[in-house]
Amino acid sequence: TDQPTIYKGLAGVVVDKTAISKVVPETNSLTYRGYAVQELAQHCSFEQVAYLLWNGELPTDVQLADFSRRERANRRLDRTAASILAKVPETCHPMDVVRTAISFLGAEDPAAEDPSPQATQAKALRMLAVLPTIVAADMRRRRGLDPIAPHHGLGYSENFLTMVFGEVPDPVIVKAFEKSMVLYAEHSFNASTFAARVVTSTQSDMYSAVTAAIGALKGSLHGGANEAVMHDMIDIDRPERARDWLTAKLDAKEKVMGFGHRVYKNGDSRVPTMRQALQEVSAHVGEDKWMTIYAELEDEMFTRTGIKPNLDFPTGPAYFLMGFDIPAFTPVFVMSRITGWTAHIAEQAASNALIRPLSAYDGPAQRPILVR
Numbered sequence: 438t439d440q441p442t443i444y445k446g447l448a449g450v451v452v453d454k455t456a457i458s459k460v461v462p463e464t465n466s467l468t469y470r471g472y473a474v475q476e477l478a479q480h481c482s483f484e485q486v487a488y489l490l491w492n493g494e495l496p497t498d499v500q501l502a503d504f505s506r507r508e509r510a511n512r513r514l515d516r517t518a519a520s521i522l523a524k525v526p527e528t529c530h531p532m533d534v535v536r537t538a539i540s541f542l543g544a545e546d547p548a549a550e551d552p553s554p555q556a557t558q559a560k561a562l563r564m565l566a567v568l569p570t571i572v573a574a575d576m577r578r579r580r581g582l583d584p585i586a587p588h589h590g591l592g593y594s595e596n597f598l599t600m601v602f603g604e605v606p607d608p609v610i611v612k613a614f615e616k617s618m619v620l621y622a623e624h625s626f627n628a629s630t631f632a633a634r635v636v637t638s639t640q641s642d643m644y645s646a647v648t649a650a651i652g653a654l655k656g657s658l659h660g661g662a663n664e665a666v667m668h669d670m671i672d673i674d675r676p677e678r679a680r681d682w683l684t685a686k687l688d689a690k691e692k693v694m695g696f697g698h699r700v701y702k703n704g705d706s707r708v709p710t711m712r713q714a715l716q717e718v719s720a721h722v723g724e725d726k727w728m729t730i731y732a733e734l735e736d737e738m739f740t741r742t743g744i745k746p747n748l749d750f751p752t753g754p755a756y757f758l759m760g761f762d763i764p765a766f767t768p769v770f771v772m773s774r775i776t777g778w779t780a781h782i783a784e785q786a787a788s789n790a791l792i793r794p795l796s797a798y799d800g801p802a803q804r805p806i807l808v809r
């Protein structure tokens with residue numbers, strides 16, 4: 438019989454072109470619009486990278502000032518949205534709050550259905566600017582604390598960290614956080630970005646596409662891995678237990694969170710930069726336990742399986758040391774990836790084809806309904 442080839446998980450399938458980022462697993466490199474991600478993390482702010490992803494070029498000083506002004510002007514969450522979000526049960530995962538928030542912002546926005554490039558830009562900027570306010574308020578609410586209003590005098594990362602912790606953190610923390618935001622921003626046709634492109638391909642609206650992407654990112658095989666990594670490290674607790682823990686995990690044939698990647702088979706290009714940032718945060722906080730567990734697991738996993746960590750492995754403990762509650766890790770990932778998602782939504786809309794693959798049927802053969 439003529440069975441079609443099935444590419445389960447679309448592994449290895451090239452679905453479309455993109456000018457936004459390039460992943461080259463062989464050379465272990467990731468570029469955004471032609472710039473190496475590790476260089477962007479070293480030299481550019483998250484605002485500059487967001488501008489780059491959306492516009493194709495790094496901003497001039499004047500362009501950056503204008504972008505920054507517009508971003509700062511969009512940080513406030515309106516009263517209705519804030520009161521709706523305050524009603525979402527605290528027992529839910531914070532990703533559910535973020536997903537609900539974007540869905541509600543779409544319902545509120547009179548331009549939600551406007552597909553013009555200008556409206557698309559405005560919506561992307563609005564989501565970028567307001568997401569930190571949403572994530573920070575939810576984190577504080579779960580700690581029994583009142584929200585802190587955005588501070589227009591502060592840059593993106595400083596403002597967010599201040600809204601979470603109530604004070605502007607040390608530059609070491611701000612810098613490490615900023616690096617994670619740059620590294621998380623974009624990664625070609627990953628599951629959440631692809632989900633956003635699928636929704637966009639039906640000519641649905643941008644908020645619907647982002648809502649779908651948030652749902653996809655939540656899972657532990659994707660963005661949820663940064664939370665899972667920290668839960669595992671807490672479970673291990675003492676560095677001398679790390680190797681036995683890993684052995685038990687592998688013997689049970691369980692996946693080790695924060696390791697492996699669909700595309701990179703020889704290490705995730707973003708890891709060295711974030712590993713370094715984790716090291717700096719550990720030194721600053723004066724807590725080397727997580728870094729030690731990190732190194733033990735990394736070493737043992739490589740010896741036993743040849744598999745290397747992905748970006749979620751260093752960001753998990755880095756976010757923990759910065760003081761974030763673990764369930765907020767993936768919402769923080771959303772704050773960054775909103776840039777990549779919206780760039781892809783614009784790109785998909787600009788040269789659209791409905792995404793509609795085929796399936797190979799393997800259910801019962803056609804049969805009549807037996808009428809009794």
Ligand code: CMC
Pocket residue numbers: 446627657658659660661662691692693694695696697698699700742744747748749
């Ligand atoms: N722990 C143990 N074994 C692994 C792991 C892992 N984390 N990753 C891959 N393997 C093994 C797997 O068991 C399989 O072995 P075998 O061929 O003997 O059955 C082989 O490597 C290939 O794995 P696969 O699951 O078929 O490969 P994939 O391309 O479908 O998996 C992945 C990619 C990310 C889903 C997987 O590596 C995984 O589940 N990792 C843990 C979750 C995780 O960290 N996700 C974050 C991904 S990167 C950043 C992000 O998107 O947020």
